[in-house]
Amino acid sequence: MxxxxxxxxxxxxxxxxxxxxxxxxxxxxxxxxxxxxxxxxxxxxxxxxxxxxxxxxxxxxxxxxxxxxxxxxxxxxxxxxxxxxxxxxxxxxxxxxxxxxxxxxxxxxxxxxxxxxxxxxxxxxxxxxxxxxxxxxxxxxxxxxxxxxxxxxxxxxxxxxxxxxxxxxxxxxxxxxxxxxxxxxxxxxxxxxxxxxxxxxxxxxxxxxxxxxxxWRQPSPNLPDFRSTAWYPGLALLEFSGVSVGRGTEAPFQILAAPWLDFEAMREALEATLKGTSFSFQRVDVTPTRATFEGEACVGVRFDCSEGEPTHPVEFGLRVMAALRRAHPDFSPELWQKAGQLLGSKRILDSLWNGELNEALEITRADGERFKREREGVLLYD
The missing domain is CATH 3.40.50.12170 (Uncharacterised protein PF07075, DUF1343)
Structure with a gap:
C-alpha cells in the first residue's frame, strides 16, 4: 500500500x-x-x-x-x-x-x-x-x-x-x-x-x-491546475517581452500570441527549434481576457507535448524564444532585454538573440548540474 x-x-x-x-x-x-x-x-x-x-x-x-x-x-x-x-x-x-x-x-x-x-x-x-x-x-x-x-x-x-x-x-x-x-x-x-x-x-x-x-489548490489566478504549472517555467520567460503567454485564455502558459505574430514564419522557425523534441503546436486565434493584449484579437501558437507535460520546461521556453527571434528579425531589442529579468542570464539572452540556441541550452544544462551539487546540503527528501 x-x-x-x-x-x-x-x-x-x-x-x-x-x-x-x-x-x-x-x-x-x-x-x-x-x-x-x-x-x-x-x-x-x-x-x-x-x-x-x-x-x-x-x-x-x-x-x-x-x-x-x-x-x-x-x-x-x-x-x-x-x-x-x-x-x-x-x-x-x-x-x-x-x-x-x-x-x-x-x-x-x-x-x-x-x-x-x-x-x-x-x-x-x-x-x-x-x-x-x-x-x-x-x-x-x-x-x-x-x-x-x-x-x-x-x-x-x-x-x-x-x-x-x-x-x-x-x-x-x-x-x-x-x-x-x-x-x-x-x-x-x-x-x-x-x-x-x-x-x-x-x-x-x-x-x-x-x-x-x-x-490542487491554485496558488494564483493563472495557475488553475497542475498542467498550467508544469508549463509555467517555459513560456513565462517571455512574460515581459510584449507577447501574451496565455494569461486570460483557456490555456495559461501553453499559448504564445500577439496581434502582430506571423504564424507562417513562426511555424517554420518552430519546426527547426523544436525538431527532435516531444513538442507539437498549432495555430489558435485568441482574445486574452486579462494581462497582455487584454481584449485584443491575437494570432497565437498553442503547444502540446506527447509526454503529457514538459519534463524540461525551461529548455522548451528557450526553443520558443529562439523561434520568436528567428521569425521576427525586427523584434524590439528593448523588449528582448526585458526577458532577462525572468531568464536571469544576459549571456543566454544574447546567445538567443544571435541565433545560438545550442550555446544557450549548454549554459542552461551546465548551470542545472552545478546547482544540483550546490544544493546537496539542504535536501530533506530522497
Whole structure:
C-alpha cells in the first residue's frame, strides 16, 4: 500500500512535531498564508493553528493576497481581530512595526518550483528581517509540484537579481519551500537555529504533483491546475517581452500570441527549434481576457507535448524564444532585454538573440548540474 503524502501542516496537526508544537503554543506567533496553506481535508492553516492552541497575533499574505485571487499590489486588511499585513503592496518585506512583539512566524504556502514565482522571495525577506531580531521562522513544507529531480538553469546573474529572482537559484531548482528556506539560511550565513521545517511525509523527489494524491489548490489566478504549472517555467520567460503567454485564455502558459505574430514564419522557425523534441503546436486565434493584449484579437501558437507535460520546461521556453527571434528579425531589442529579468542570464539572452540556441541550452544544462551539487546540503527528501 502506498503511503499518503502528508504536507507539513497535516503532520503538525497529527502531532508529528509535538516538541515544536509545544514551543509554538507558548510563543507569540504570526502566520504567512493563503488558501494553498490548507490541510488535506480543506481546513485552513489559520484554523489548524487555532485548533492546536497556537496563538496568532498577526497574519501575513504574499502576492495575490490572502485568497490567492488578486493581481497587482495588495492592500493590508483584517480577518476578525487579526491584521493581515500584505507583503506585496506598499512593502514587500515585514516592517519593524509588523514584527513588533512577534517571536515566531509560521509559513505555509504552496510554491510552484520556479525561481521567479514570488512566494520564495517573500520567505527570503521574512527570514532576512527575522534573523537580526531573533524571531524564529517555521516552514510547514509541501511538495514541489514539478518534483525534486529536474533542475534547469540558468542560475541568475547577480546584476539581474530582483524580487522575482533574489537568490542564486536556477529557473527550476527542484526544491520544496522548506529546502529553499534552508538554502537561503546557508547562503546568507544566518544562524541555522533560526529556521525549523516540518517536513512533508512520504514524498519522494521523483514524484510530480499528480503522483502525490493531493488536491490542487491554485496558488494564483493563472495557475488553475497542475498542467498550467508544469508549463509555467517555459513560456513565462517571455512574460515581459510584449507577447501574451496565455494569461486570460483557456490555456495559461501553453499559448504564445500577439496581434502582430506571423504564424507562417513562426511555424517554420518552430519546426527547426523544436525538431527532435516531444513538442507539437498549432495555430489558435485568441482574445486574452486579462494581462497582455487584454481584449485584443491575437494570432497565437498553442503547444502540446506527447509526454503529457514538459519534463524540461525551461529548455522548451528557450526553443520558443529562439523561434520568436528567428521569425521576427525586427523584434524590439528593448523588449528582448526585458526577458532577462525572468531568464536571469544576459549571456543566454544574447546567445538567443544571435541565433545560438545550442550555446544557450549548454549554459542552461551546465548551470542545472552545478546547482544540483550546490544544493546537496539542504535536501530533506530522497
Amino acid at each position: 502506498v503511503s499518503q503524502v502528508t504536507p507539513g501542516l497535516d503532520a503538525l496537526r497529527a502531532g508529528e512535531a509535538s516538541e515544536l508544537e509545544r514551543e509554538l503554543r507558548g510563543r507569540k506567533c504570526a502566520l504567512l498564508f493563503n488558501p494553498t496553506g490548507a490541510a488535506i481535508d480543506g481546513t485552513s492553516a489559520l484554523d489548524v493553528c487555532r485548533e492546536r492552541g497556537i496563538e496568532l497575533a498577526a497574519l501575513f499574505s504574499p502576492e495575490h493576497g490572502p485568497r490567492a485571487d488578486q493581481e497587482g499590489d495588495i492592500e493590508s486588511s483584517t480577518v476578525g481581530q487579526l491584521p493581515i499585513h500584505s507583503l506585496y503592496g506598499a512593502t514587500r518585506r515585514p516592517t519593524a512595526v509588523m514584527l513588533d512583539g512577534l517571536e515566531t512566524i509560521v509559513c505555509d504556502l504552496q510554491d510552484v518550483g520556479a525561481r521567479f514565482y514570488t512566494y520564495s522571495s517573500t520567505i527570503f525577506h521574512i527570514l532576512e528581517e527575522a534573523a537580526p531580531r531573533g524571531i524564529r521562522v517555521v516552514v510547514l513544507d509541501r511538495p514541489n509540484p514539478l518534483g525534486g529531480q529536474v533542475v534547469e538553469g540558468p542560475i541568475i546573474d547577480e546584476e539581474l537579481r530582483s524580487f522575482i529572482g533574489y537568490a542564486p537559484l536556477p529557473v527550476t531548482h527542484g526544491l520544496t519551500m522548506g529546502e529553499v528556506a534552508r538554502f537561503f539560511v546557508r547562503w546568507r550565513g544566518w544562524d541555522e537555529s533560526l529556521l525549523s521545517v516540518v517536513p512533508v511525509q512520504n514524498w519522494k523527489r521523483e514524484q510530480l504533483w499528480p503522483q502525490t494524491g493531493l488536491q
